[in-house]
Amino acid sequence: MMGKNIERRQFLRIAAGAAIATGASAALVGCGTGGGKGGSSGSDSEQVLGWTEINFEHDVDVCVVGAGGSGLPAAYNAATAGCNTLCIEKQSTYGGDAANSANTWWVPYASVTADLRPGEESPLQDQIDSVDKSYEPGTELNALNKKWYEYVDKWMSILTYDMNAQWQESVPCVYKGCYWPEGGIGQGQKFWANVQQHVESAGVKFVYNMKADTFIVNAEGNVVGLRCYDTANERWVDIKSKAFILATGGFAANQDMVAEYYPELVTVGCVTTEAMGEGIQLGQSVGGSLLGMSGEVNCNPHLECIHVSQSIGRSISILPNGHRFHNESRVHMGPTNCIAAGFWEWWVIFDDDILNGPSALNVEKTEQYRVTGNTVEELAAAMNMPASVVQIGFDEYNAVCDAGVDEAFGRTFKLEKLEPPYYAMKLSPRRYKTAGGLRVDVSGQVLNESGDPVAGIFACGCTGGTTDIPPAGASGLIAGEGAAAYVKSLS
Numbered sequence: 001m002m003g004k005n006i007e008r009r010q011f012l013r014i015a016a017g018a019a020i021a022t023g024a025s026a027a028l029v030g031c032g033t034g035g036g037k038g039g040s041s042g043s044d045s046e047q048v049l050g051w052t053e054i055n056f057e058h059d060v061d062v063c064v065v066g067a068g069g070s071g072l073p074a075a076y077n078a079a080t081a082g083c084n085t086l087c088i089e090k091q092s093t094y095g096g097d098a099a100n101s102a103n104t105w106w107v108p109y110a111s112v113t114a115d116l117r118p119g120e121e122s123p124l125q126d127q128i129d130s131v132d133k134s135y136e137p138g139t140e141l142n143a144l145n146k147k148w149y150e151y152v153d154k155w156m157s158i159l160t161y162d163m164n165a166q167w168q169e170s171v172p173c174v175y176k177g178c179y180w181p182e183g184g185i186g187q188g189q190k191f192w193a194n195v196q197q198h199v200e201s202a203g204v205k206f207v208y209n210m211k212a213d214t215f216i217v218n219a220e221g222n223v224v225g226l227r228c229y230d231t232a233n234e235r236w237v238d239i240k241s242k243a244f245i246l247a248t249g250g251f252a253a254n255q256d257m258v259a260e261y262y263p264e265l266v267t268v269g270c271v272t273t274e275a276m277g278e279g280i281q282l283g284q285s286v287g288g289s290l291l292g293m294s295g296e297v298n299c300n301p302h303l304e305c306i307h308v309s310q311s312i313g314r315s316i317s318i319l320p321n322g323h324r325f326h327n328e329s330r331v332h333m334g335p336t337n338c339i340a341a342g343f344w345e346w347w348v349i350f351d352d353d354i355l356n357g358p359s360a361l362n363v364e365k366t367e368q369y370r371v372t373g374n375t376v377e378e379l380a381a382a383m384n385m386p387a388s389v390v391q392i393g394f395d396e397y398n399a400v401c402d403a404g405v406d407e408a409f410g411r412t413f414k415l416e417k418l419e420p421p422y423y424a425m426k427l428s429p430r431r432y433k434t435a436g437g438l439r440v441d442v443s444g445q446v447l448n449e450s451g452d453p454v455a456g457i458f459a460c461g462c463t464g465g466t467t468d469i470p471p472a473g474a475s476g477l478i479a480g481e482g483a484a485a486y487v488k489s490l491s
């Protein structure tokens with residue numbers, strides 16, 4: 001229902017936590033400034049903003065907040081289950097971090113493998129059983145992780161068979177069971193455009209430049225709506241929905257939250273700008289509890305594609321002192337070991353094996369960042385480093401190739417000497433993802449501290465505790481299904 005005003009003007013207060021305005025018909029709680037016309041700082045839970053009209057411009061069954069790696073499958077499943085579904089996104093386009101990532105899908109157990117890469121299958125059940133080693137059987141996290149694996153498999157099948165996603169053919173990679181979109185590492189934009197089109201065709205309405213700000217709750221404390229800021233038209237928009245799915249990503253870009261949960265990463269820059277933890281804060285504002293915050297995460301370099309290419313091609317990583325410092329093919333050890341060694345940058349040196357390799361499309365885009373040389377001396381000059389220092393790395397690596405064994409770092413993948421012309425790119429460590437988020441049950445519904453569901457509020461992706469693209473999609477499908485079941489239970 002569009003443009004329906006609430007009959008009586010509401011007396012609103014802003015609540016920083018889950019507090020509900022006493023004696024008011026509705027209150028605003030959430031992550032932002034409160035969405036009031038007065039533009040409050042949101043720090044004073046008793047501050048009266050004045051008479052602020054609630055004006056629902058949308059009235060839907062399910063509102064998905066965030067159109068990224070988890071929000072898109074969430075919206076798809078809610079819509080295909082028959083729900084009138086709206087997906088709002090604060091950016092001007094869909095895809096979130098997923099579309100800007102290397103778009104590596106580590107899914108060795110997906111059953112589509114039997115069709116796409118016969119001979120490479122690994123059983124899904126083994127993967128599900130392996131959860132018992134990491135999470136005690138019978139616990140919430142055990143059940144959730146098992147369901148995520150099951151739904152990753154479903155998501156891969158939906159993508160491949162229903163959405164006709166195009167995958168790159170199998171390429172030799174140190175990580176077994178990696179899929180990349182057609183075109184290879186980093187070709188996420190086209191991939192997610194195709195996904196978004198299918199989600200839209202399933203009946204989901206998308207509204208962009210729409211930033212979720214605060215929940216609107218009734219006097220009983222139940223969420224009835226969401227106040228958003230339409231950044232394109234600079235106005236507040238209220239959305240009424242029976243269920244909300246929070247899919248706003250993690251909090252890597254939120255300096256305050258990083259300081260609280262990852263103090264050791266507070267001085268490490270961030271590659272993403274939109275992962276502000278807004279969905280997590282929204283969920284908390286209506287009683288949602290947190291789980292797994294401060295969980296282990298690795299870092300990335302600021303140029304993602306070249307470092308992921310190290311998992312499929314030959315390369316040497318060296319520190320500013322010239323020494324190798326990690327197993328180059330195990331890419332995430334680059335930023336981690338660089339920081340541990342007390343440096344803030346390192347160089348990746350590679351050759352045509354990567355430049356013209358299976359991810360050439362993406363590596364090609366890095367021209368402005370790379371330097372070239374036909375000899376170590378020429379390369380070192382282009383790197384603005386002494387040739388004797390760069391030679392250290394070449395010597396260490398060539399000795400490993402000659403020996404066929406990497407005693408220092410255990411690399412076994414592509415122990416082949418580089419051939420000129422050589423290329424080099426300087427990288428520096430960045431944080432890019434976070435672990436933990438809102439605690440959810442196996443239907444994706446947010447739970448409070450007592451373990452009871454918060455009515456109508458669901459979470460998925462990095463907002464609901466996943467850290468990578470495949471489980472983000474799985475948790476999205478689960479939340480979409482859960483929200484649809486919740487909506488049906490109301491009638």
Ligand SMILES: Cc1cc2nc3c(=O)[nH]c(=O)nc-3n(C[C@H](O)[C@H](O)[C@H](O)COP(=O)(O)OP(=O)(O)OC[C@H]3O[C@@H](n4cnc5c(N)ncnc54)[C@H](O)[C@@H]3O)c2cc1C
Nearest residue numbers: 066068069070090096097098101104212249461462468469
């Ligand atoms: C550089 C980089 C590389 C990565 N590489 C890989 C990889 O190769 N493989 C892998 O598995 N994982 C990778 N990841 C992690 C992966 O991108 C995430 O796990 C995944 O995208 C999470 O999906 P999500 O839906 O939770 O978040 P996202 O995909 O980020 O989507 C969240 C969406 O919500 C929107 N949003 C946020 N706040 C609001 C708000 N208040 N109102 C409305 N909308 C909002 C955001 O704009 C965004 O579009 C990478 C991440 C980064 C940053």
